[in-house]
Amino acid sequence: DLITAAAEFCAIDNRPFSLIQGNGFQHLANAMYGAGRALSAFTPIESLLPDRTTISRETDKIFFEDRAKLINLIQSVKQYCITINFLTEPYTKIGYGGLSIHYFDDKFGLNVFILCCKAYKLPNQQANNVRLFTENILRSFSLELDKNTSIVCDNENKMRAAFRHGAVRVGCSAHF
Secondary structure: OHHHHHHHHHHHOOOOHHHHHOHHHHHHHHHHHHHHOOOOOOOOHHHOOOOHHHHHHHHHHHHHHHHHHHHHHHOOOOOEEEEEEEEEOOOOOOEEEEEEEEEEEOOOEEEEEEEEEEEOOOOOOOHHHHHHHHHHHHHHOOOOOOOOEEEEEOOOHHHHHHOOOOOEEEEOHHHO
């Protein structure tokens, strides 16, 4: 439907929801609509396009549906690798943490999914908090660190300490 297509357009092309209401986009959409209409009377595209709030809600819906599909998919994965990285955005000075999962299967080969990239809100990046951040994200996907889990991270002392036990830590070769 049109709302889903608009939400996916914004997400796929990394565009703001307000783009749908812009004059240039509406001009393009009118041209496409006019070119494709059948025998019905012309209706301005502005009256058909959803509001950006509606698109935003649809994006949330798509996110939760796709997240549930991902959780279901990775439940069958027995061995996987987690990558973790932290960064600070230079302008805002906001710190972020990100996790991704990597695994192989017979159907698609290497599969990679970003599990999370969000603001890091714990008081500091000491080993216990890095571990807590990681475990909380994994738990939200019904995953855990164990002997069948490899974790790739940089070679800082906090990372070595955070993942010394309960998983196989592999130092990132780019950080040696």
